[in-house]
Amino acid sequence: MNTAKINERGPLDDRAVIGFYHVELAYQDQTALKDVSFTVANGEFLCLTGPSGAGKSSVLRLIAMDAFATRGQVIVRGMLSTKMSRRKIPQLRREIGFVFQDFRLLDDRSVEDNVTFAQLVVGVKNSEIKRNVMRVLTQVGLWDKRHRLPRQLSGGEQQRVAIARAMVNSPKILLADEPTGNLDPVTAQEIVDLLFRINDGGTCVLFSTHDHEIVKTFGERVIVIRDGRIESDIERRNVVDRSARLTDKMYRAEAGTKNDKTLSKKELWHA
Amino acid sequence: MLRGTQVAYLVRESFAGFKRRKLTTGVTILIMGSALMVLAVLTLATLNLGNVLETARASIDLRVFLQDDLDPSQQAALQPRLLEIPGVERVSYISADMALQEFRAVLGEDAEILDLLDSNPLPASFHLALEDGARNLDSVRAIRTEVGVWPEVAEIIFNQGWVDALERWTVRFQVASLVVGLIVFFAAVFVISNTVKLTIAASARVIQVQKLVGATNSFIRIPFLCEGMIQGFLAGVLAMGLVAAAGKILGPRMTGVVFFSPLQIGGFVLFCVVLGMTGSWTAMRKYLTLRSEM
Numbered sequence: 001m002n003t004a005k006i007n008e009r010g011p012l013d014d015r016a017v018i019g020f021y022h023v024e025l026a027y028q029d030q031t032a033l034k035d036v037s038f039t040v041a042n043g044e045f046l047c048l049t050g051p052s053g054a055g056k057s058s059v060l061r062l063i064a065m066d067a068f069a070t071r072g073q074v075i076v077r078g079m080l081s082t083k084m085s086r087r088k089i090p091q092l093r094r095e096i097g098f099v100f101q102d103f104r105l106l107d108d109r110s111v112e113d114n115v116t117f118a119q120l121v122v123g124v125k126n127s128e129i130k131r132n133v134m135r136v137l138t139q140v141g142l143w144d145k146r147h148r149l150p151r152q153l154s155g156g157e158q159q160r161v162a163i164a165r166a167m168v169n170s171p172k173i174l175l176a177d178e179p180t181g182n183l184d185p186v187t188a189q190e191i192v193d194l195l196f197r198i199n200d201g202g203t204c205v206l207f208s209t210h211d212h213e214i215v216k217t218f219g220e221r222v223i224v225i226r227d228g229r230i231e232s233d234i235e236r237r238n239v240v241d242r243s244a245r246l247t248d249k250m251y252r253a254e255a256g257t258k259n260d261k262t263l264s265k266k267e268l269w270h271a
Numbered sequence: 272m273l274r275g276t277q278v279a280y281l282v283r284e285s286f287a288g289f290k291r292r293k294l295t296t297g298v299t300i301l302i303m304g305s306a307l308m309v310l311a312v313l314t315l316a317t318l319n320l321g322n323v324l325e326t327a328r329a330s331i332d333l334r335v336f337l338q339d340d341l342d343p344s345q346q347a348a349l350q351p352r353l354l355e356i357p358g359v360e361r362v363s364y365i366s367a368d369m370a371l372q373e374f375r376a377v378l379g380e381d382a383e384i385l386d387l388l389d390s391n392p393l394p395a396s397f398h399l400a401l402e403d404g405a406r407n408l409d410s411v412r413a414i415r416t417e418v419g420v421w422p423e424v425a426e427i428i429f430n431q432g433w434v435d436a437l438e439r440w441t442v443r444f445q446v447a448s449l450v451v452g453l454i455v456f457f458a459a460v461f462v463i464s465n466t467v468k469l470t471i472a473a474s475a476r477v478i479q480v481q482k483l484v485g486a487t488n489s490f491i492r493i494p495f496l497c498e499g500m501i502q503g504f505l506a507g508v509l510a511m512g513l514v515a516a517a518g519k520i521l522g523p524r525m526t527g528v529v530f531f532s533p534l535q536i537g538g539f540v541l542f543c544v545v546l547g548m549t550g551s552w553t554a555m556r557k558y559l560t561l562r563s564e565m
């Protein structure tokens with residue numbers, strides 16, 4: 001399928017880092033996604049929500065090219081999945097960070113080694129590895145606990161290690177698949193705040209969750225998926241003040257507050 | 272192109288598998304080493320049988336018995352004619368008297384029985400030694416056909432029976448060795464492939480994370496291939512060690528048995544390394560193709 005046809009099929013956004021155009025994904029006799037179209041702009045924070053089994057993870061799998069659309073096109077960072085050779089997938093993955101509900105840390109390695117591992121695999125220089133690992137572990141507040149094993153950390157801390165690992169290669173996109181699923185509400189909010197901070201740094205974040213309480217607090221774009229179809233795609237700007245929430249982790253932020261942080265996000269969207 | 276940090280990581284990971292799974296790896300090397308020992312013994316037997324066959328071929332000769340009524344000049348005229356035949360290297364004359372002496376020596380204490388005879392019943396003969404290239408059944412048969420029609424010749428005999436049998440059994444043994452060798456080969460690949468599968472299962476999370484952060488399949492594969500190769504190498508050394516030990520113990524009772532040359536030992540161990548790598552490759556190929564990372 002050439003670019004002209006893609007343009008005919010759906011709006012091609014020149015700011016898009018991710019584009020889904022009439023995508024269908026079928027697993028044997030079961031259709032996971034039906035006619036899904038949306039684009040995600042560079043630096044955007046997108047929340048994907050819907051009940052379990054609605055197709056949220058399938059969307060993320062398609063972006064990671066862990067699955068391939070049975071119909072339609074998926075374009076990630078300018079690369080069309082159906083035309084992409086399997087050899088090129090690792091290159092793409094280096095531009096994407098992954099965070100999962102179950103953390104997926106290496107249990108027999110320390111916090112530092114877990115993060116270093118991601119750099120070793122892609123062949124970063126030794127001197128840079130040390131600097132990068134220190135940077136991300138400081139950002140997630142775990143530099144002091146770098147010698148601990150994952151089992152010596154709380155759930156929230158383990159998720160922060162996973163986020164540090166996802167961010168150490170400076171990805172352009174961060175895919176977070178139910179990252180708060182195993183966490184209590186307070187810790188969950190801390191993780192969401194951390195993802196906001198990452199997004200403020202310019203990384204596009206796709207946050208998948210079925211938790212309504214978390215979704216309610218978002219002042220961002222929310223796509224609701226149900227039975228493999230997009231039910232709604234709403235930009236809810238300024239519903240919640242992101243900065244206020246960052247300072248008040250117990251959900252005391254007032255809805256409707258407009259501030260500079262939100263504006264800078266808006267500026268980023270239109271950049 | 273791999274960076275220094277990646278090479279260091281891969282080397283570390285290749286040996287880390289041994290440390291993490293000492294028992295599994297040890298058992299694998301033991302099983303594989305035993306299977307390869309069978310292969311080594313078969314190979315050694317085939318090599319030795321080949322040597323025996325070569326020696327037997329080297330001893331192929333012909334005995335041309337002459338008619339009784341030939342006078343000495345007729346007998347002497349045959350020698351140059353026999354020497355002209357292609358493939359014949361040397362022709363020695365054995366007179367009837369010399370043949371009787373030989374026979375007497377063979378009979379030993381029972382030689383007295385020959386004294387009862389009125390005359391020497393043994394004919395004069397020529398012993399034909401053959402050139403290297405002619406020491407095979409086809410050449411011998413051709414010479415026999417040619418000389419057999421000469422009126423001066425009564426009979427031609429050669430040690431055909433046992434050479435024939437030896438050649439036949441050698442071929443059978445080689446076929447059997449090949450079949451058993453193939454079975455051992457696939458068994459060894461299966462054993463090592465399963466061990467690597469266990470290793471892969473134990474390293475599933477590591478592989479998953481590697482794929483998620485953008486490691487290529489070949490990068491992921493390298494430590495497992497190295498592990499398979501090291502296992503193959505150790506199993507090969509073990510097999511050779513066991514065969515050598517058995518040779519030491521049985522040595523005095525197995526005179527004439529030739530052991531592998533250093534080059535052959537090197538070749539066998541290299542073969543085992545390839546075997547280990549094949550086993551790992553088989554296990555990895557399926558895993559890396561089918562597995563989803565998310």
